[in-house]
Amino acid sequence: MKKSLTDRIEQYIKVLIARSEENQIIIQRMELAETFCCVPSQVTYAIATRFTEQTGYSTESRRGGKGYIRISMLDDEQMAGGLSRRDLFMFIDSLLEAKLLSKNEEEMLKHLIINSTRQIPTDQKKQLYEAFRCALDDYTK
Amino acid sequence: MKKSLTDRIEQYIKVLIARSEENQIIIQRMELAETFCCVPSQVTYAIATRFTEQTGYSTESRRGGKGYIRISMLDDEQMAGGLSRRDLFMFIDSLLEAKLLSKNEEEMLKHLIINSTRQIPTDQKKQLYEAFRCALDDYTK
DNA sequence: TTTACCTTTGACTATGTTTGACTTTTAATA
DNA sequence: TATTAAAAGTCAAACATAGTCAAAGGTAAA
Structure with missing residues (x-):
């Protein structure tokens, strides 16, 4: 597969981090841009998206x-922790108040959330709740 | 029997996969379209249907x-267990037909299912779908 | 022959990348 | 302290892909 410039910058940075002691690196944007023969804002883009x-960064x-x-x-401890039930x-209540959901929908959603996540470990559950809120937020816009 | 373009694209891709190390290929849609002298969306169609x-893909x-x-x-592991989207x-469609869900609810659920499970690995996704169906089934009873 | 289900096409849409002009912040220096 | 130079940030335009959808074209079954 052909890699985009952004992909290559990403990979390069990841290698540097992997080699580092503290799992972190300090770079100068311009220097990296020169290494890859690109404009500095390309580096900003790579970092912002990757x-x-x-x-996890x-x-x-x-x-x-x-x-x-x-x-x-x-x-692991620092990893963004998701959302509690x-x-x-x-959040769902606020959608109800804003009349973006009906009472019926609100009840259905809560029921589904409770009953479909029973067997999932806590941390994954929180990730899922977070994703669920994003999707709901998106849907009601 | 004369083979359709879609059939030939399917076969071509399957050969590439068979030859690959990881049972997977990475292609560019436009490139493949050029190979078969067709519009790019034809490739999308072939992939979507085959x-x-x-x-199993x-x-x-x-x-x-x-x-x-x-x-x-x-x-095999990825294929086994759980429920496909x-x-x-x-199942949701059947609830709609049975008037156990409104059109609006049906759309909301599908949106949530698609958008809240994006980053979950296939096997866990299927487990979740299964749990989701049970909860829905339960709720609409 | 009619109907129902593919397949093919292309115009339009959505998304990800690259670039560069302009802005903001900070350290060094006058 | 005020000025300047050296960073990094912002943003929107241009570009490069892939996705969507509906209309038109085939084909096979009834």
Whole structure:
């Protein structure tokens, strides 16, 4: 498969992180852009799309002289934790109040959420709740 | 019997998969369309009708620069157990027909199912579909 | 022959990538 | 302190793919 520039930048950064001691690297945007013969904002794009909290990374940067971009791999504890059922239900309640859902729909959803996630481990459940909220949010827009 | 274009595309892809190491191929839609001198959407059609979960394949794609379509043959483990999305949707359709769900509810459910399970591995997805059907079945009784 | 189900096509849509001009922030220096 | 230079950020346009959908064209079964 032919890889896009963004894919190659992603891979390069991941290798650097893998080789690092602390699971994090500090780079200069311009330097990396030169390595790949591209505009600096290409690097910004690669980082923005490939190193998100969702995918288990956090970033931090500083502009100006001695500027840098730090990319760190999140450990398990730091991983974005999803959503509790309580919060998901509160979200559904808010949709009901905003009349974006009928009472019947609200009840059905809660029933489904409770009964279809019985056998799923807690952390995966929270991920699912989160995805569920996003999908619901999307649907009611 | 004369083979349709779709049949020939299907066969071609199957040969490529058979020859591959990982039982999967990555193609570019346009490239394949050129190979068969047809419109790109013909390739989409061939893939959509011949490489389904039902027939033991899964697909994944990306648009934009250096876009691709990946077609993988599912192994036995991935095939076993649970419920396909197609079957779950058929079940939902039957509830609609039986007037146990409104058209609006049917659409909402399908949207949620599609969009909240995007990042879940196939086997877990099928378990979830199964649980979802049970919960729905229960709810509409 | 009619009907029902594929298949083929293409116009339109959605999404992901690359680029560059312009903006903002920060450190160094006058 | 004010100015300047050196970073990084933002955003929208241009481009490169893939997806969708409905109309038109075939084909086989009844």
